[in-house]
Amino acid sequence: MKAEIRPPAIAHSPLEQRVRLEGVSWQQYESLLSTLSEDFPALRLSYLCETLEIMTNSPLHEELKTLIGMLIEAYFQETRTRFHGIGSATFRKATKQRGLEPDECYCIGERKELPDLAIEVVLSSGVVDKLAIYEGLGVAEIWVWEAQKFTLYHLRPDGYEQIASSELLPDCDINLLAQHIQPQNQFDAVMDYRDKLRQQS
Secondary structure, eight states, X not given: OOOOOOOOEEEEOSSOEEEEEESOOHHHHHHHHHHHXXXXXTOEEEEETTXXXXXXXXXXXXXXXXXXXXXXXXXXXXXXOOEEEOTTOOEEEGGGTEEEOOSEEXXXXXXXXXXSEEEEEOXXXXXXXXHHHHHHHTOSEEEEEETTEEEEEEEETTEEXXXXXOSSXXXXXXXXXXXXXXXXXXXXXXXXXXXXXXXXO
């Protein structure tokens, strides 16, 4: 029996808009992914067990996630850490009824089917539990940038555990990284971060 999409719940903020749809089947989700990715590539879709969140990103959100990506890649380059960047590709598992697009994500070492590290920028409250989606996908570590700080989570057998420092990148000073998230001053922030990393080495 085909699932009936129930009326949407809409969350507004000055920065972003989110729409939640209930009763969305996996087939409907995949159909929306195909249609919206072509016509509205800026939209982000998060799917968890028949609940779908459709989100628009603000310019600030995009500046923050881009800068965080540049800083992380600077860390990889300065420390000669092999990585493979995947950006905001869509990851989904039909068997787990989960799918989303991270803000940024990386494989540590060589390219893999799923990223080891995902970055999420949060400027407004979501309506779908993204950690539950990431858990179903099996992503090892999530860094969430919210309220001017990072919160880190590492996947354990019974779910995500909040951690004080990265287990994937144990030598990465997360506080130093956070100090350089200055979206209004991207170039100088990245160059200064590179200088600090070189001084540490």
